[in-house]
Amino acid sequence: MGHTPPITQWLHLDWVLLLMLGWLLVGLVGVLALRRLALVARVFFPAGGLLGLVLFGVALGAIVGSPEVAVLPIGLPGLPFHFRLDSLSAYFLMVIGGASAGISAFAAGYFRQGEGTPPGLMCLEYHVFLASMVGVILADDAYSFMVMWETMALSSFFLVTANHRIPEVRSAGYLYITMARVGAIAILLCFGVLQANTGDYTFANMRAQTLSPFWASTGFLLAVFGFGAKAGVLPLHVWLPEAHPAAPSPVSALMSGVMLNTAIYGVLRVSCDLLHLRLWWWGGLLLAIGLATALFGVVFASVQSDMKRLLAYSSIENMGLLFVGMGLTLIFSAYDMKPMAALSLTATLYHVASHACFKSLLFLGTGSVLHATSERNLGKLGGLIRSMPWVGWLTLLGVLASAGLPPLGGFVSEWLLLQSFLFAPGLPQPLLTMLIPVVAALIALVAALAGYTMVKFFGVIFLGQPREDKLAHAHDAGHWERAGMVWLALGCVALGLLPSQFIQLIDPVTQRLVGAGLGAKVGASGWLLAPNSLEQASYGPVIFLLGILGSFALAFLLVRSLYHGRLRRGPAWACGFPWGTARMQDTAEGFGQPIRQIFEPFFVMRRELPTPFDLRPRYRVVVEDHFWRWLYVPITELAAYLARLASLMQQGRISVYLLYSFLTLVATLLAVMR
């Protein structure tokens, strides 16, 4: 790694590249031990997790540092890889490192023999996936960015199709790779626009260009489309609910909690760093897309009956919220309102971290449930908190964070986002001033619906009576799985309780991107989080938690000392009805029914109702979204139609093909003669 100043002095970037290399090495060694599960699981995955932990630490240190660059002469001759580590990339690297440490630890206990791809190959794909994500974040020219981006897409495709013998898994994988291809083309075109005909594809050159509003907007729109396909914003969301359930749980966790963030990184990199122009309608567009995505995602999440599909829709919702945050940032910076832009950008970045923690945690929780019960259908689960207390209680933390409840991580970002909405009336554009409170109202609705969804998720899986007999003997997660989940749950709690400290960490990033930061103000108010002043708004999660716990303890002690602590167990009361069975609890469908009724226009519903004469009555409801019918089906039909047209030329007789050659020759000659 060639740096001209003293070669002995290691920069953060060198460490990160070394860690990347380490991951690749772990993957390669994994292939050598192709079918030796114990070795791969107990040694290689923990080693990968350790590297993740180191990356977390290194990136944490790099956030405050100045940008570091490196040029590596790998790849094509004359086209070296440019790498750059600035505070934005360091922040995302920190999220990747932190989340992947937990997920790798979990994966060490997760993979079993005889599940599709052999463990060694899985190890290779997994670690190449991790390394390529780091590469995406570090890349400083379009060439290396695209190489890394495609490596990321391909390695995750192979991970998704680990159980490739199941046809649904294969089709989910192909849907995923198709959407990834479509997005990658848009990103490539975006870089083509940004380099402004100079032929130099380094990001440094793109930063130096000043584009006309038309070309800048074109580049921006292409970036939104390309990265939006990866993030799963409307209407490019279709792959998420298919690919996440198909993949093994640690991979789902990695894709949902970590990989989706690279799309957010991409939008931020292009719109706040590479482009200099700030047009308010860019922000308005992101806001509208994000809002539609968030509402769509949460409404669909609440009617799902497959636990991983439910979480996938919840990821769509969270990506929507992140787009809303970025939209607000762009609007505020278009009007040069730097403190406000910093506030909404901080909310966005905070949500990136908290989403990475709680969504990975929830996916890992479903993984443990899946292993213990081999059941993904919510309608066949229930009561697992009694047989799997570790998974149950840790998942509860993730559920509370995901529902945006204080004092956990999800609430802080929601709080910051609502704060930035509240002070939007300072905007000079009257239309925006009017619309933004309505957006805030919808965000509040999305947050409340997320609570509904999460109560359904946790309540149906972990609470109540087991809906199947085998669930009573479900085994709890092993040590490695527990360790991974505890690490991520700690992340949720830390993000919830230490917002001021974490925002000071984000400060250099917002300073760089929008020219202002919350660090100084937040640092001044100590344990309270007050982005502006104490009079205006404040939130003290530690006091909040102590308040609840204090009155909890006081009530407990007072009741015990003044009265008694007698307790008797008996059969459930249920209004005196003694014949209640597990089948009488609400199913996932039942819990989603009010939502299906209220938001009926959102869904395409097919119901099969039994007639009174059915000997084996069966109720079935299939809920689909309109986008399949109105967008994707027409596109596939168009493609099939065009293919049929093209096949008319394909006669299969050599004379016809000779005729084609002859006609082409004549046409070329005519063109040349002109």
Place this chain on the structure above:
Amino acid sequence: MSLTGLLSQLLEIVIAIALAPLMTGWVNQWRAWLQNRSAPSLLQPYRLLHKLFNKESVIADNASQLFRAAPYVVFGCMTLACAIIPTLSTDLPLAPAADAVALVGLFALARVFISLAAMDIGTAFGTMGARREMLIGFLAEPALLMVLFSASLISKSTSLTTIVETLAHREFVIYPGLALAGVAFTMVSLAENARVPVDNPTTHLELTMIHEALILEYSGRHLALLEWAASLKLFAYSCIGLALFFPWGVAEAHAPLAMLLALPALVFKLAVGGCLLAVLETISAKMRIFRVPEFLATAFLLAVIGLLVHLLLAH
């Protein structure tokens, strides 16, 4: 943190916990009178609590720790809510811990815990109650947030103490936006406190109950804590209403003596509010569960319109 602040904080918590069942008794008394029944004593809720605390707690065989912890968590949440709402004084050391948004989050936390606890036993009523409670919650929560936002826009702050101080010091003008917000707030608080058009606190009719279905499996001290928490919630919502729409008479930081006047003012305002609640409950009929989303959507829209009206007039 001043000594008077600490004292007023403690006084506020004690008064909230002590007065909340009294307020429930007061509303019940008025309701009985208005409905031509002979009224129970004003102290009936205290007797009920005492009786329940004395009884042993019977819980289902399969109840988990979550079920046992939930009453304490809900009680803790409601106590904290009463501690941060400026009812007697705006000089509250705990108030910076949570602003209006965090207050809504606090109510949501309590709701999620009680719903999860209701699902824990796995009876048909419990899950039904949880589903209905969350249904009401997800519609009422954004409406409440919008009401609080309307007040925040006037005072340019989401801190409850600042809101109360600003609103109490304005000249007597009627903000049309705030009036709409007031209607929305009334509707939301009826729904959130399981009062008549949405739920009936005295019913045990299986198919219509919401709040009662949630706490069906509780008994003894757990039930007592939940009943107390429900009273505290009614108290807290009344106090939010008073703070937003009738903020006069609340003592401020530099006037510790005003506390003496603040208590009678609060009792008077709560008494009048309790009468109005009883009247509202008497003249309206309980609606079907699937009319509730329409009712709450109206509240939500009213709150948003209130916000927009305020912004339009401010320009």
